[in-house]
Amino acid sequence: MPGQKASEEARRTQILKAAYEVASRKGLDALTVRLVAHRAKLSTGLVLFHFKTKDQLIIALLDYVLQTTTVLHVTEDITSIPVPLDRLLALLRREMNRLASEPRLIRLFFDFWAKGFTHALVRTKMQAELDRYREAFRPIAHEVLRAEPERFAGVTPEGLSAVAVSFIKGCAVQSMIDPENFDIEEYLSATNGLLGQLAAQTA
Amino acid sequence: MPGQKASEEARRTQILKAAYEVASRKGLDALTVRLVAHRAKLSTGLVLFHFKTKDQLIIALLDYVLQTTTVLHVTEDITSIPVPLDRLLALLRREMNRLASEPRLIRLFFDFWAKGFTHALVRTKMQAELDRYREAFRPIAHEVLRAEPERFAGVTPEGLSAVAVSFIKGCAVQSMIDPENFDIEEYLSATNGLLGQLAAQTA
DNA sequence: CTTCACATTGACCGAGCGTTCAATGCTACA
DNA sequence: TGTAGCATTGAACGCTCGGTCAATGTGAAG
Structure with a gap:
């Protein structure tokens, strides 16, 4: 059952936070679209719907890390x-x-x-x-x-x-x-x- | 056609050198048993015959790097x-x-x-x-x-x-x-x- | 020359990956 | 209430990976 909708911005930060959790614990190599989706309690398809590519997700994560910390x-x-x-x-x-x-x-x-x-x-x-x-x-x-x-x-x-x-x-x-x-x-x-x-x- | 034989030591260093070439150029993530084998002009099976596991190959490569350089x-x-x-x-x-x-x-x-x-x-x-x-x-x-x-x-x-x-x-x-x-x-x-x-x- | 231990090969397997997409619900708006 | 548009799902595809293994060639010993 397709879940609730959310604003573009909210979804992106939700996914980015999950990506940060995964990458900072298991390493960038272990960063998987499936793993991020699971951590964010979303489907794999949705992650790639908001970040067209895994590579774009990684770049967004880099920006997130640099800007935040x-x-x-x-x-x-x-x-x-x-x-x-x-x-x-x-x-x-x-x-x-x-x-x-x-x-x-x-x-x-x-x-x-x-x-x-x-x-x-x-x-x-x-x-x-x-x-x-x-x-x-x-x-x-x-x-x-x-x-x-x-x-x-x-x-x-x-x-x-x-x-x-x-x-x-x-x-x-x-x-x-x-x-x-x-x-x-x-x-x-x-x-x-x-x-x-x-x-x-x-x- | 299965190629020539070689001493255990010679084969190991041959493979290790190939592994070093691959890893130092493309990164550890890109280190693949197939890539190493291809670089050493050997079959993939032979690499895992001498180093039982990719993990053991990586550890051997680490020792090689530390001891050498x-x-x-x-x-x-x-x-x-x-x-x-x-x-x-x-x-x-x-x-x-x-x-x-x-x-x-x-x-x-x-x-x-x-x-x-x-x-x-x-x-x-x-x-x-x-x-x-x-x-x-x-x-x-x-x-x-x-x-x-x-x-x-x-x-x-x-x-x-x-x-x-x-x-x-x-x-x-x-x-x-x-x-x-x-x-x-x-x-x-x-x-x-x-x-x-x-x-x-x-x- | 025969024999035999074993180094060597490459096809094969199952798993996991990034990515796609038809199907399915949500929700804003008429 | 109806419906159009989009967020969301998860199965499926094609690919590459590490690892296995039966088959095959090699070289030393007898």
Whole structure:
């Protein structure tokens, strides 16, 4: 018996949520139209009625993931930190904590990352996301360098942002494969020791 | 007509090489017994005769990849560098260059990484590899800290090694998705600016 | 040369995949 | 109430996959 109708938008988000549940738990490879339909308690045909193709469903899922969860928010409690380097470190800490606390998200993120190798559109979108993320670090990086120009001689804002992002991604990778032995505080302590020294010496 | 015979060892490496070719180009998902057999110019049955299961083939491929290519070699031209921090930076530079120059390897590496989320044995092996890799950085990290203890107050050798590995993995991730815009020299310059300052101030 | 263990082949199987589509209900509107 | 249009269903199709297996050729031992 064909079920109730629903608005286009409602159905799409319902299906996308189901797709997210499946993909973030079982992996992108295990994402099946049937599995998504079952999770959403719909028929397989309906999923492909709203997303014409499995590929389009995956792209929509990627957009959903990027828009929902991977945006860097520089909140007020961070902008209010006076010393620029402390701001950067606080931002690093929060990002690492956020990623480590959402292993399913990281997992899905890297699944898409791997898929980007084969899938051109996915690659393009991931590149854009990476650029956005790096760009979000730029202002703070710029302030850090401006506060102590002689200490960071030869370091560009772009370079510092890129290093920060690399570091975060590296931590995410590590926490993804070994979430139990991954100690955020040890990382932050080491980073703090390395970067913090620079600030301490200026004061 | 059933073809020529060959020794067990020879056949296994022949198949493994074919598997590596397929997986590193098309991705682990695209790894098919038929594709591997075709690449090795053998029948599909023979692949499963030597590796009883596709899963066992994948595990063997993982071992092959790890043993062949992901070992950290601390060569003499690096150990001969007098200043410990310079040694560490030289090692970082060489590792980043090595990874960036073998995109197919990185790709396969991260494919396995993603698979480790689902596949327990893969995860275990990747964890062990990560530990080995980190451990290889420990001696140099220890020397760096020992050379300037007051500068690196609160930083442990383990922490410094972990940070170094995270940084490398982060760069690898970045270069994987965006190999064209990835500038190793900019990274090294930024890193050098950050870490190098510490050394410069001691001298 | 004969024999025999076994490496090798490729057709075959069942399962699961993405996708299609005729049939079927819902619902807004007349 | 009737009906037109569309959301919804699930069976069906064609395909590829991992895995099996009877048949066949090979090479070493006797």
